[in-house]
Amino acid sequence: MLQVQFIRDNKQTVLDGLAKRSFANAETVIEDVLTADENRRKTQVSLDDTLAESNKLSKEIGNLFKSGEVQKANILKEKTGQLKEKSKELNEQLNAASTTLENLLYQIPNVPHASVKAGKSxxxxxxxxxxxxxxxxxxxxxxxxxxxxxxxxxxxxxxxxxxxxxxxxxxxxxxxxxxxxxxxxxxxxxxxxxxxxxxxxxxxxxxxxxxxxxxxxxxxxxxxxxxxxxxxxxxxxxxxxxxxxxxxxxxxxxxxxxxxxxxxxxxxxxxxxxxxxxxxxxxxxxxxxxxxxxxxxxxxxxxxxxxxxxxxxxxxxxxxxxxxxxxxxxxxxxxxxxxxxxxxxxxxxxxxxxxxxxxxxxxxxxxxxxxxxxxxxxxxxxxxxxxxxxxxxxxxxxxxxxxxxxxxxxxxxxxxxxxxxxxx
Missing domain, CATH: 3.30.930.10 (Bira Bifunctional Protein; Domain 2)
Structure with missing residues (x-):
């Protein structure tokens, strides 16, 4: 399986290699891979930000309870509950995006060595x-x-x-x-x-x-x-x-x-x-x-x-x-x-x-x-x-x-x- 980073950094090399194989719809498949990877990375960033915010609030809640500010702590607890629900949804989206990307990558053959000539059979x-x-x-x-x-x-x-x-x-x-x-x-x-x-x-x-x-x-x-x-x-x-x-x-x-x-x-x-x-x-x-x-x-x-x-x-x-x-x-x-x-x-x-x-x-x-x-x-x-x-x-x-x-x-x-x- 080709590495996504390699495809991103060497898109034309990959396309030229797939052309040697007469691989159908190469440009479409490669664009689909790059789009799926962008979606996966954005979802990962959103999930990381949500988890970071949830962790930050959890610490604040602990400090508020220690200082006796129970009402403020309970307000933040409600917000962390919303963040946990959001992180759960984002995690499901991330798994789906990763599966989509993996299935696309499974369709792509290896890039031939430079010495390999183009040909069909x-x-x-x-x-x-x-x-x-x-x-x-x-x-x-x-x-x-x-x-x-x-x-x-x-x-x-x-x-x-x-x-x-x-x-x-x-x-x-x-x-x-x-x-x-x-x-x-x-x-x-x-x-x-x-x-x-x-x-x-x-x-x-x-x-x-x-x-x-x-x-x-x-x-x-x-x-x-x-x-x-x-x-x-x-x-x-x-x-x-x-x-x-x-x-x-x-x-x-x-x-x-x-x-x-x-x-x-x-x-x-x-x-x-x-x-x-x-x-x-x-x-x-x-x-x-x-x-x-x-x-x-x-x-x-x-x-x-x-x-x-x-x-x-x-x-x-x-x-x-x-x-x-x-x-x-x-x-x-x-x-x-x-x-x-x-x-x-x-x-x-x-x-x-x-x-x-x-x-x-x-x-x-x-x-x-x-x-x-x-x-x-x-x-x-x-x-x-x-x-x-x-x-x-x-x-x-x-x-x-x-x-x-x-x-x-x-x-x-x-x-x-x-x-x-x-x-x-």
Whole structure:
């Protein structure tokens, strides 16, 4: 959530940033925010003045009673009663004004970083890096959903029977390869300095709101209505909420966590090969990295996250590219996002497998996550997160790019985790 002070002081910068996102009615929403904030501040001043006057009269009443001037004291008591009633009304008005302002701020996405280009969709994203050799598989190469059936390692029909479409069942070597990837990713992240955590797979409304999933993604998450809990769409949500309401020390930076969780997304899928098999699921596994950083170091940290993910993909020997997302394709809470995509040779298309984002103070403002700077003043921290990595499309890339006529080879770096060298 943007800070009102920032909007007041940088109105044109905010409007220019929202224009990069093609955010509708930006000027109207920003004016509504400034008007609501002015109303809130005026109401706060009136309430403070009323309370101050009431306190002053209370002292006078005490002195009058002590001096025996009961009649004068009773006259003032009547006035304080009126002031208390007025302060009650002003307090209700202040709460209403604050709620109005907060609801308006919830509508506004983060302001994109200066390097983000204007754009409306993924077609406007910029490729900034490309690495790896695309294998020549020959004309008999199969997409991963056919390989999964051929070698009986992933059963999409069984998952649909048990739950519904988008909930696959991993079997035999498919399940072991999945577990190998999870352990490999976690080990890589731990070696890079991230502390592993195991977190709940459901969160409350406060947590979903603090990281920006609510109200923006309301309807896209599975909601356990009786307990008012949400199944997590990513480990980012519970891990980042570890710090909700915290005041950390400057010496604590960088704060780095990693965690594995299943992820759940209700988002409606379309039909066709681009969403078949593992390409789009309602439940999938992901290993996440989360950082809390000093504002002066957050973009260096983001670059470090990008290099870390590069290293993983190099070890897996998968062809990949990196995109800097345009304004219209950047997530609601992010200031800058880099997407990683693996090339699926059998499908002849790129598959997104990771995003690394800097949210600057946007999440921290909702989280009330602050640190004490060198001057002893509290300041909002910066939060970052990245997929390291999301498993379904990484697995799809491995199955398709490592296929041979005799079976599917296992990437060398994973063999110590799988205990086998091939699937056949």
């Amino acid at each position: 993924e077609e406007d994203n910029e490729e900034i890096f490309n690495e790896g050799t695309i294998p020549n598989l020959g004309k008999n190469a199969l997409p991963h959903w056919e390989l999964a059936k051929k070698y009986d390692i992933i059963d999409f029909d069984l998952g649909a029977k048990i739950t519904g479409a988008g909930f696959p069942v991993y079997k035999g070597k498919g399940a072991r390869l999945q577990r190998a990837l999870i352990n490999y990713f976690l080990d890589k992240n731990i070696k890079a300095g991230y502390t592993e955590v195991q977190v709940p797979h459901l969160v409350n409304t406060e947590s979903a709101t603090a990281t920006g999933q609510l109200p923006d993604k309301d309807g896209q998450m599975y909601h356990a209505t009786i307990d008012d809990l949400y199944l997590i769409p990513t480990a980012e949500v519970p891990i980042t909420n570890i710090f909700r309401g915290n005041l950390v020390q400057e010496s604590d930076f960088p704060i780095t966590y990693t965690g594995y969780t299943p992820c759940f997304r209700r988002e409606a899928g379309s039909y066709g090969a681009h969403v078949r098999g593992l390409n789009r699921l309602h439940q999938f596994d992901k290993v996440e990295i989360v950082r809390v950083e000093h504002p002066e170091n957050s973009y260096n940290a983001l670059n470090g996250m990008v290099e870390h993910i590069k290293d993983i993909l190099r070890e897996l020997k998968l062809p990949y590219r990196i995109l800097r997302l345009c304004g219209g394709d950047t997530g609601f809470t992010a200031a800058l996002t880099f997407d990683f995509e693996v090339f699926s040779t059998a499908q002849d298309r790129w598959l997104e497998i990771s995003s690394a984002s800097n949210f600057e103070t946007f999440q921290a403002n909702r989280l009330k996550l602050r640190f004490k700077n060198k001057e002893g003043k509290s300041e909002l921290a910066h939060t970052l997160n990245g997929s390291s990595l999301a498993l379904p499309r990484v697995l799809a890339g491995i199955l398709e790019n490592y296929q041979t006529e005799d079976g599917i080879q296992v990437p060398e770096v994973l063999i110590p985790y799988t205990g086998f060298t091939s699937i056949n």
